[in-house]
Amino acid sequence: MILLELAWRFALVSAMAFGGATAVIPEMHRFLVEQHHWIDDTTFAALFAISQASPGPNVLFVALFGWQVAGMAGAVVSTLAMCGPSSVLALAFEHYTGAHRDARWMTIIRRALAPVTIGLLMATGATLAQGADHSVATLALTIATVAVALRTSFNPLWLIAAGAVIGVLGYA
């Protein structure tokens, strides 16, 4: 049953999503593209790009992945599964530690998690680039994006729009 598989996989990913939803994209790629062949490499990157052109939380690419696999039901199930376990955890954390939270421990945990998260984000970038960059031009566009976005503070949406224009003009 595809919906159960989606629910189970995304629920697991939710509980492991240290550093946010974007950090666990390689794992989604692993089961959606490599294991089950539900989505191909390029569509995976395309759905992610589309989600970045939409308002709302980043995590919504999960809705598009679910929708691609199993239609509307897939979108609903995947989104709920991706947000459910982590939300319950956040709720429990707030409920049980709200009154006595030790800032030192939180600092240690954040410092320990940060490098792992950064490694995962880089892996996400590599996974997406693999689906997106099939020519020298697109590879150059990815590299240029890194360079421009590091030096400026444009809203990412403008850079996505610039990418779309460059693509329409036939340069990508």
Place this chain on the structure above:
Amino acid sequence: MVPHDSQAGAPGDARRSQRLAPAELFRAFAEMSIYGFGGVMPWARRMLVDRRRWVDDREFAELLSIGQMLPGPNICNIAVIVGYRYCGWRGSVAAATGLMLPPFFIVLALGALYHRFGALPSVQGALRGMMAVAAGLVLMTGVKLAQSQPRTKRGLVFGLLSLTAVGVLRLPLGWVMLALIPAALIVEWRARP
């Protein structure tokens, strides 16, 4: 920013008496979510701190650091926690639903457009450009985060380990996290000043 410590009491204690209706939480989170092109977090700050004044700067910083510490979509965790503070679990549900529901339909509408028009050469061109930029933006976020970290050998080692295990060797994330997170916590704890 003054770090929050155990003596300072629960965040939001001063306002605990104030209660909000679920509908109010739903509306505020739906609004920031719809405005949130290219990331909801700046709008969350604007809405929660500046406009509604439900949360002050210090609390917002604490919410951000909790978001970085807990698994799951950061902004969703913040919605759940803020909702809970002001209206219990019903507030959590209202805030999270407000955050997710309206953009859920927008993103699916965009997906439907992609399926309808994705075969057109110009749309394919636009998507190729957007995909390349989106990949670059994620890499940039990683680089920027790395630059903001203290330069330690253990940070470099754990960063390279997770990148290699997940990005190159394609190992299942669960096993990688089960191995790396306890190890990173122990190393960080032992290295603390």
